[in-house]
Amino acid sequence: MMKYVELCVDLRKGRFAKDGLIQYRIVCQQVNVSSLEEVIKHFMQLSNEKADEAKAQAQALEDALDVEDLEADKRPEDLMLSYVSGEKGKDRSDREFVTPWFKFLWETYRTVLEILRNNSKLEALYAVRFLTALPLS
Template sequence: MFSKRCRSTPLASLEPTMHRFVELCVDMRKGRTAKGELMQYKNIAQNNKGAIEAVITRFVQLAGQKVRAAVRVDLDDLEASKTPESILPGAVSGDQSTDRTDRTRVTPWLKFLWESYRTSLKTLKNNARLDQTITQQAFKFCLKHNRKVELRRLYETLRLHLSNVA
């Protein structure tokens, strides 16, 4: 996204472009693309911590909104489709359709949200204030969704950041 010409562009004009870019990356679930461009934007906005904080905060917020929307849609579908007549055949046959819809709708967004937390932590590893906020959000995410593997990875990431500071 950023060519050599864009690096001399004032941040005031790049920030709205980055906000829109982040929105598109979240809509299309392009975490790796967002990661690369966030790192480049961080390098461009080295002296302006507020600009990168705003973009990364927006990135995590949008990913969180997508997870909440997927969970809400999944719950609405479940409530609409559950009737006594529909529950009985599923219980007898052992149908796991609710499990299947959870895997197809909610899990990809949960994985994307986790990826957005990791991207944010990697981008902000030298910014203690926002790094702490993102870390707290990531801990809450792991607890809320019972994500033990992600919690272990979060510990490893934080341990690595701490060792780099020391």
């Protein structure tokens, strides 16, 4: 199940992960609840790591683009993109790298909360995951 969850995260297949976790919950709900808990924690950890990697990748790309070229003020493709799209490089890189992973992370939170609700044996984990999913502002 751990490998299945890893593949779902790598491929950003949230629906497949949800279906697999539901089936796994049915199988181990009465016998081995701690196994389900470990799989869910692993799923959350992988999703958070991928979102953090995407954020770091976008930041690295932004930092790389900030280096000034000695021969030209801006690259031709950057000029064309800025005129056509009207957005800055950071907005493009965020939309390209960060947004899909944050959407997947949000879907992961929703999936985990749905899997854990209405199960008295997993109530403590549900409370912890629910509190971490809420914004603190």
